Amino acid sequence: MPDWSKWLGEGVTAVTARSLPTLGLRLVISATCAALFTWKIDLVSGLVWGLAVASAEAAVWTASDPQRKARATTLGQRVAYVAAVSWMNLVWWALVLRLWTLDTEAMRLAALCLMSALLVHAQAFTARSTLLLVIIGGGAATLLLSLCAVFNDFPPGQRVVLTAAALMLIAYTSKAAMTNAVQGRALETAKIQAETASQAKSEFLTLMSHELRTPLAGMLGLAQALKLEPLEPSEREQVELLEDQGRALLGLLNDVLDLAKIEAGKLEIAPIPGDLGQLADRVVRLNAPLAREKGSDIVLTIDEALPASLVFDPLRVRQCLANLISNAVKFTPAGQIQVRVSCAPAANGRVMAKVVVADTGVGMNPAVLDKLFAPFTQADASVARRSGGTGLGLNITRRLAQMMDGAVTARSVEGQGSTFTLTFACAPPATEALLPAVDGEGQNPPLRLLVVDDYPINRKVIGMMLTPLGCKVAEAGDGQAALDALRADEFDMVLIDFNMPVMGGLEATRRIRAEAGWKQLPIICLTAGVTDRERDDALQAGMDAFVEKPVELAALVSTIGRFDRRTDPDRR
Structure with a gap:
């Protein structure tokens, strides 16, 4: 049978x-x-x-x-x-x-x-x-x-010859079919093995991302919190350089992770209000010491018509600018690097920002230009040894620009220098405040936040960021402690980590939503990176939004503002 x-x-x-x-x-x-x-x-x-x-x-x-x-x-x-x-x-x-x-x-x-x-x-x-x-x-x-x-x-003899020819055709076809079947099964097995290896790689990268981002989150968060304090100009400059160096370290980690996300179509652009001119200035200042060591100067020119505030993704734009400017520094041993920032009106009420990075460095020939934006590719094998880098920067920059409805172009003359032009779309800034201020008569009481994280520095950093903005912050070290705190006091919002001992953020969210009095309580996940499946599970459990670590103050405040129940009586 x-x-x-x-x-x-x-x-x-x-x-x-x-x-x-x-x-x-x-x-x-x-x-x-x-x-x-x-x-x-x-x-x-x-x-x-x-x-x-x-x-x-x-x-x-x-x-x-x-x-x-x-x-x-x-x-x-x-x-x-x-x-x-x-x-x-x-x-x-x-x-x-x-x-x-x-x-x-x-x-x-x-x-x-x-x-x-x-x-x-x-x-x-x-x-x-x-x-x-x-x-x-x-x-x-x-x-x-x-x-x-x-x-x-046909005569018998011709019939025999014709039949023999047909048998040879059938035999050869059968052998080809058997070969195709064997190769097909081998390809299927190789595909399964590759997918398994890719899944293992993704899980490893996710784990390493979480483990490395956690201390980076503390360092960058402390730097951002220090900037809210009254500082001397020299002290502020040192804090900003500390923050920028931390972001540079974070950028190395993000390059590989971002490329994987982009290729999987899972990287998202998160625009928030920001100062493009100030961002460019900070990236230039970060690269200026190395440029001076090589005998080069970086000259930043910001168009007077550039608005003080635009809505764009500062993390991704900083990543693009850092890649372009650091490349210019690498390949300009002695000369000048000009960075020009401007903008122009675009369709649908948007603004198209433009950043030109021009250097007087070694330049490139047409053969190098043709492969310039390919991943893991550098001008020659000696570049990685001499200048470092993964060969991912320009490829990621072009892809990010395309995701922001822009582009990156390059032109170069060998021995005379290179010019890179980055464009990306921005929106006009929102006019409303991100967090309502606390008025003198108490009509807007302090926003009561419960910060839940097993890493004490992360809790301290969030508190240092939000307390000066009129927030009252309480802390809990795990999901169970968060439940105990919610039963003991009233809060307007919960900021909770995803992975914690005793009880993680996912289970804690499920238990919070199971209580009738907490069904409308906003819950924001603070995460160093979760998979798409974990993100879906979190939303189904009742989490309202995600803020990625290291936490950007503007992104955090903007997200909190969306769920501030003080300005929406229906959500209280």
């Missing part, structure tokens, strides 16, 4: 996926054959055959719907596909028989050509499914042998 479930397994699905790209060619061939049949053989028979082949193609198209939509197939759907393919082959075999029975040399040669094409199709596309190979290849081989050995009036 044959195991039909095995014969009707996923190999049928693989055959469908491989044959779908040939649909256009099949339709052209079918239409041509129908037209020739109608013209040279018989009008009625040709029309009938044309309708039959059209119905077969329609049946195959309908039965392959799951494959076109990249969905898993059921046993019934695979049976339907096999039935449609069987009908298709019966229609073509009928044409072969009709040509053969015309009893003219040209028509019989045409019939043999069609049979050979059916055998080629069988070995090329059906080798992954034993059932379809038997139906299409076995049926075509049987019909071919029958025509060559039995159903003809």
Whole structure:
């Protein structure tokens, strides 16, 4: 008793996926054959055959719907596909028989050509499914042998030669089909192994991202909190440089992670109000010491028409500027680097920002320019040894610019320098305040926040950021402590880490939502990185938003402002 479930397994699905790209060619061939049949053989028979082949193609198209939509197939759907393919082959075999029975040399040669094409199709596309190979290849081989050995009036000697030739064609086709089947299974195994390795790599990167971002979050958060304190100009400059160096370290970590996210289509742009001119100034100041060491100067020019505030993603724009300016510093041993920042009105009320980075460095020849934006690529092998870097910066910069509805272009002359132009779309700044101020009469009481994180420095940093903005901050070290704090006091919002001992943020959120009095309590996840599945689970559990670590003060304040119940009585 044959195991039909095995014969009707996923190999049928693989055959469908491989044959779908040939649909256009099949339709052209079918239409041509129908037209020739109608013209040279018989009008009625040709029309009938044309309708039959059209119905077969329609049946195959309908039965392959799951494959076109990249969905898993059921046993019934695979049976339907096999039935449609069987009908298709019966229609073509009928044409072969009709040509053969015309009893003219040209028509019989045409019939043999069609049979050979059916055998080629069988070995090329059906080798992954034993059932379809038997139906299409076995049926075509049987019909071919029958025509060559039995159903003809050739002399015995010619019949033997013709049959031998047909057997050689069938043997070679069978061997090719077996080879295709073996290679197909090997490719499938390699694909599974690659996907498994990729998943393991992604999990490792996620883990390392979380572990490395945690101390970086504390360092950068403390720097941002210090900037809120009254500082001497020299002290403020030192704090800003500390913050910028931390961001540079974070950038090295982010390059590999960002490339993986971009290629998977999972990196998102998060625009918030910011000062583009100030951001450019800070990136220039970060790179200025190294430029001076190499005998170069960086000159920043900001267009007077540039607004003091625009809505863009400061993290991604900083990443792009840092890549372009640091590259210019690397390849300008002694000279000048000009950074020009400007903007112009764009469609739909937006603003198109433009940053030009021009240097008088070594420049590039056309061959280097052609591969400049490819990942893991540098001008030559000595560049990495001499200047460092991963070869990802420019590739990521171009992709980020495209995600921000902009572009990056480069022009260069070897020995004379290079010019890179970055453009990206911005929106006019919002006019409303991110957090309502606390008024003197107490109509706007302090925003009561519960910060839940197992890392004490992270809790302290959040408190240092938000306390000067009129927030009252309490702390908890894990999910269970957060539940205890909520039962002991009232809070307007919970800022909670995702991964914690005792009880993590996900389980704590589920328990908070299970309490009738806390169903409307805003919960914001502070995370050093979660997977898409974890993010979906968090939203289903009841979390309202995510703020990525290291925490950007503007992003944090903007997110809190969206869920501030003091300004929305209906949410209280």
